[in-house]
Amino acid sequence: AKPTKRNTHTHTHTLTVHTNRSSVTILFAQNSSNIGAVQRIVHAREMRLSVLVFILVLAHAVSAVPLQTNNKEPAHGRPPASKLYYDDLMNLHKKEGRDGFGYAASWDERSFIVDNRPTLFLGGSVHYPRIPETEWRRVMMQMREAGLNHVQTYVFWNWHQPDSPDQEFDFSSPRRNLTDFIQAAAEAGLFVNLRLGPYVCAEWQFGGLPWWLTKVPGIEFRVDNGPWKAHMQSFVERVMDEVRPWLAENGGNIVLAQIENELGTYGGKSSQSYANWCGDLALNQTQSLAWLMCNGMSSPKTAATCNGFDCADYAWQHITEKPGQPLAWTEDWAWFEEWDKTSDHGQDDRSPSEFSHVVARWFALGAAHHNYYMWFGGNHLGQTTGSAITNMYSDGAPIHADGLPFQSKFDKLQRLNGVLTSYVQYLLGSIKGVETKQAVPRKTAFGTTAARSKPRLAVLPCREVRNDQTWAFDKKSGLISGKWMQKEVCVSRANPSSYDLTVNDCNREGNVKWTAHAATGSSSGDVTLSMHPLISSPKHRLCLDVKAGLGPDTGVWDCKEESDSANDGNENQRWLLNADGTITSMVQFSDYAEMCLTIVEKDTLWSTEYSNGDEGKVKFICNDHWLESEVADVQGLQVHMPPRSTAVVDFNWEGKPTLIYHTAFDVTKDGKLSEIGQGSNDPGLAKDEDRTWVSWPLSNSSVSAASRADEGLSQWVVEGQIDVPLPGSEGQVHTRPIDQLILTGASQDCMWYVRSLANPADKELCSGGKHLEIGGWKANTYTAFIDNTLVGNVYNDQHDYTPGITKLSMPLKNLHRDVDSQGCNLAILSCSLGINNIVNVGGAGSKQESKGILGNVKVGLHDLTLAQWWHIPANLSHDVAVTRVRSSFSERDLPPLSVARASFHVADVQRLMQQGPLSLDLTSLTRGRLWLNGVDLGKYWTVSRGGRPVQRFYLLPSDVLQNGRNSLTLWEELGGDIGSVKLVMAQQND
Numbered sequence: 001a002k003p004t005k006r007n008t009h010t011h012t013h014t015l016t017v018h019t020n021r022s023s024v025t026i027l028f029a030q031n032s033s034n035i036g037a038v039q040r041i042v043h044a045r046e047m048r049l050s051v052l053v054f055i056l057v058l059a060h061a062v063s064a065v066p067l068q069t070n071n072k073e074p075a076h077g078r079p080p081a082s083k084l085y086y087d088d089l090m091n092l093h094k095k096e097g098r099d100g101f102g103y104a105a106s107w108d109e110r111s112f113i114v115d116n117r118p119t120l121f122l123g124g125s126v127h128y129p130r131i132p133e134t135e136w137r138r139v140m141m142q143m144r145e146a147g148l149n150h151v152q153t154y155v156f157w158n159w160h161q162p163d164s165p166d167q168e169f170d171f172s173s174p175r176r177n178l179t180d181f182i183q184a185a186a187e188a189g190l191f192v193n194l195r196l197g198p199y200v201c202a203e204w205q206f207g208g209l210p211w212w213l214t215k216v217p218g219i220e221f222r223v224d225n226g227p228w229k230a231h232m233q234s235f236v237e238r239v240m241d242e243v244r245p246w247l248a249e250n251g252g253n254i255v256l257a258q259i260e261n262e263l264g265t266y267g268g269k270s271s272q273s274y275a276n277w278c279g280d281l282a283l284n285q286t287q288s289l290a291w292l293m294c295n296g297m298s299s300p301k302t303a304a305t306c307n308g309f310d311c312a313d314y315a316w317q318h319i320t321e322k323p324g325q326p327l328a329w330t331e332d333w334a335w336f337e338e339w340d341k342t343s344d345h346g347q348d349d350r351s352p353s354e355f356s357h358v359v360a361r362w363f364a365l366g367a368a369h370h371n372y373y374m375w376f377g378g379n380h381l382g383q384t385t386g387s388a389i390t391n392m393y394s395d396g397a398p399i400h401a402d403g404l405p406f407q408s409k410f411d412k413l414q415r416l417n418g419v420l421t422s423y424v425q426y427l428l429g430s431i432k433g434v435e436t437k438q439a440v441p442r443k444t445a446f447g448t449t450a451a452r453s454k455p456r457l458a459v460l461p462c463r464e465v466r467n468d469q470t471w472a473f474d475k476k477s478g479l480i481s482g483k484w485m486q487k488e489v490c491v492s493r494a495n496p497s498s499y500d501l502t503v504n505d506c507n508r509e510g511n512v513k514w515t516a517h518a519a520t521g522s523s524s525g526d527v528t529l530s531m532h533p534l535i536s537s538p539k540h541r542l543c544l545d546v547k548a549g550l551g552p553d554t555g556v557w558d559c560k561e562e563s564d565s566a567n568d569g570n571e572n573q574r575w576l577l578n579a580d581g582t583i584t585s586m587v588q589f590s591d592y593a594e595m596c597l598t599i600v601e602k603d604t605l606w607s608t609e610y611s612n613g614d615e616g617k618v619k620f621i622c623n624d625h626w627l628e629s630e631v632a633d634v635q636g637l638q639v640h641m642p643p644r645s646t647a648v649v650d651f652n653w654e655g656k657p658t659l660i661y662h663t664a665f666d667v668t669k670d671g672k673l674s675e676i677g678q679g680s681n682d683p684g685l686a687k688d689e690d691r692t693w694v695s696w697p698l699s700n701s702s703v704s705a706a707s708r709a710d711e712g713l714s715q716w717v718v719e720g721q722i723d724v725p726l727p728g729s730e731g732q733v734h735t736r737p738i739d740q741l742i743l744t745g746a747s748q749d750c751m752w753y754v755r756s757l758a759n760p761a762d763k764e765l766c767s768g769g770k771h772l773e774i775g776g777w778k779a780n781t782y783t784a785f786i787d788n789t790l791v792g793n794v795y796n797d798q799h800d801y802t803p804g805i806t807k808l809s810m811p812l813k814n815l816h817r818d819v820d821s822q823g824c825n826l827a828i829l830s831c832s833l834g835i836n837n838i839v840n841v842g843g844a845g846s847k848q849e850s851k852g853i854l855g856n857v858k859v860g861l862h863d864l865t866l867a868q869w870w871h872i873p874a875n876l877s878h879d880v881a882v883t884r885v886r887s888s889f890s891e892r893d894l895p896p897l898s899v900a901r902a903s904f905h906v907a908d909v910q911r912l913m914q915q916g917p918l919s920l921d922l923t924s925l926t927r928g929r930l931w932l933n934g935v936d937l938g939k940y941w942t943v944s945r946g947g948r949p950v951q952r953f954y955l956l957p958s959d960v961l962q963n964g965r966n967s968l969t970l971w972e973e974l975g976g977d978i979g980s981v982k983l984v985m986a987q988q989n990d
Helices: 049-061 086-095 133-145 178-187 211-215 226-246 272-285 312-321 352-364 407-422 424-428 740-744 760-767 909-915
Strands: 011-018 022-030 035-044 105-107 112-114 117-119 121-126 150-154 191-197 254-259 290-294 303-308 328-333 369-376 442-444 447-449 453-461 471-473 480-484 487-493 501-505 514-518 526-531 542-546 554-558 575-577 582-586 595-603 605-611 617-623 630-634 637-641 645-651 657-662 665-667 673-675 691-695 717-721 732-734 750-757 771-777 780-786 789-796 805-811 824-832 857-859 869-873 898-906 918-921 927-932 935-941 953-955 964-972 982-988
Touching (some): 105 290, 112 254, 121 133, 121 191, 133 178, 150 369, 191 226, 226 254, 226 272, 254 272, 272 290, 303 312, 312 352, 352 369, 352 407, 352 617, 424 617, 480 595, 501 554, 605 630, 617 637, 637 645, 637 657, 657 665, 740 750, 740 869, 750 760, 760 824, 771 789, 780 805, 789 805, 935 953
Parallel strands (some): 121 150, 121 369, 150 191, 191 254, 254 290, 290 303, 303 328, 328 369
Antiparallel strands (some): 011 022, 105 112, 442 447, 480 487, 487 501, 514 526, 526 542, 526 575, 575 582, 582 595, 605 617, 630 637, 645 657, 665 673, 691 982, 717 898, 750 869, 771 857, 780 789, 780 824, 898 964, 918 982, 927 935
């Protein structure tokens, strides 16, 4: 239920009483009609009698509801754990006579605590700007049906205050009503984790920060910097004022909140003092929430959480570094898609078995919280994408970007959520499994044997390494290979997101490729080894290193650059590479003696067990091996364990084991197994086999009479082409090309760079047929025109993390024409593919991001850079002016720079959405922009990877569609076949 009106006027007060040995903090709510819940946090070993008397006197005047302590150990006699829903809690409050009163959330070592109740959190991320408002309530109910009890969302500062610090925050226009989104969750009985940031990353433009922050004098981002902290505090306070009625202290459903985001993990290092300030800022807003900081540095006053594809390794680290906190995973990545046609991230289509395995294993290790990032990714509007991110977001999530379930994945995870819910008292009533993990006997042809181990690449003193453990680096293939178990194996990452290294068959895809670099000032053969980067930036090369302080394991870590101020004198690990390619030792530095590469083995088949007194127990069986299948012997029950799989076995009160869940198989009621779909093997592209796209309007007989009134696309009308501007046009003129963002900011994607080619040396370019070299930027396209003729285009399509000029070579079409005495004009249209979502820690505003032409412009040795360049923003919109129409083109032909319009008719949008999501198939076009009913739906691009478009279908959102006539406008940059553009509807396959 929505908090009552009287709760919206509640004021929270904090009173702290100090003695020489202890302190007591009293948190209470007060309004005009009564004094509400008193919740107290006591951090003390001793308490003076005067303090106790004070509390008793105060308790006589107010109703007391205890707030859980952030203890390092679970409290004795803690209440039974549950997977609590918000509406369940409100019903309990009614029964207890506390209807309308506030409550609090916190944590202990084992779990989060909501209103004194240990609570299991299973959640999913849904971002309100990325999905239609008309879908919010349906999605929330769908999440509940899938077994989730909380929704997680960022707050996007630049979505609410994009233009200036003086602008009023917009919390009311389409997709910006944050409190209605939170209310939709409350109506579905879901709690909320509100992630304030304000830096959010999220593959969103500038990480959610407004671009005007870069203009603030003296600002340095996400460090101890006065201007940054002042603006951050102002934002946090404004958002908290907006959502305060929905906070736990006022009876609302916000129980978790996050400050900052992945601090120190991406974008550079920050300071612990800044992290501590963030924690103080958070608790100054309210102490009724459990405050989090994720995937990086954290404050002692906040709970630390993990982000990644697999957080098993994090569990081991967490129990040592944060023994008083629960295991929480805020982002289990379904990942996202990039325009990059060569991207090898390959995570946008995680199979149901792999996805469920990492979740089940996480709870096997003792987790109390898990969140799917994303549960439903949705789509971008306007210029909201991060660099080189597609219009669709996280299409491989349990809910596709168009709103249809990824059915095999949805069903598999729904069943897992149900199993975890059934055993919540077992899971949260016992100590963490990471502390009790045991090897599991396996069944073989020779009987039951001990566990086989998982190989890890490590270093040991050379004298302790077996003679057959020889390793060699092949410069041609880039592989490091060696012998293990009489097989040739190559170095590989332990999993796609891990910094740990293992070995696999050398013929297997995914083995790490390396480059050897001569160490500065070293002798012959003294090298560092860096992994071939997934991104071009040298700042993010990963080097073969030793995990100092964590035992003998090797791993990869960010290569240290000589210019890196955070280097602190450390070096990249050096290795001795012999003339024959063998690696015999690592060069000594730091505290290490001469060490050699070797393989160490760790248990790969293991289990953890949780019990609930005499009622029974549940056991998780995990096979961590990437290649080998096993048969686990569980007290006579033989369980087939394929590579990277987890099974859950129930033991009744008699101790009889029954298999109830398996990540690699479907389990029937009688415990039998059947294989599940493994997902597509096509790297980086979401699995489409569960959907079919059919032409719309539908023509089958099941369509209602009202829907038969729908009308498909009218014939496209090509209105004309936008002008290629001339030198002397309106705009700014500079003596060389300058950063596009100086003129356009974040509000426009495209800008023209125009100059005259009139002198004799320049005129040679007027007939084309040469290569134009541009000093460009990442995630940017460049299209060149000589006079009004398209002569070439080039682009950088990489989702990069760090700034840097990239040299791009553009072959120019040969125009086969004579050059007249007047010369010609060169116009280059620069279009951003999105502003970087990684914000550099400590970087000034001017050092955060650039777009356009930043380096030199050359033809061979001839430099065109230093001249008068006109800089003219393209000002693209649905009503952009067109003045040129090509004299002849076929009905299907769409010239470059063209604007085309069409319309279609929808009888009833609500009824339409019940049939399926409506999209445009734009395969026949190239690159441009799309508007529906005047709303900017963002960029489209039909660039292909592996023979298929990275994104083929572009959603027409239900909150932009309207009953009756709907108008489409598109601007095509390079040209295409307009007649083949289709309206299609996605439908679920049986």
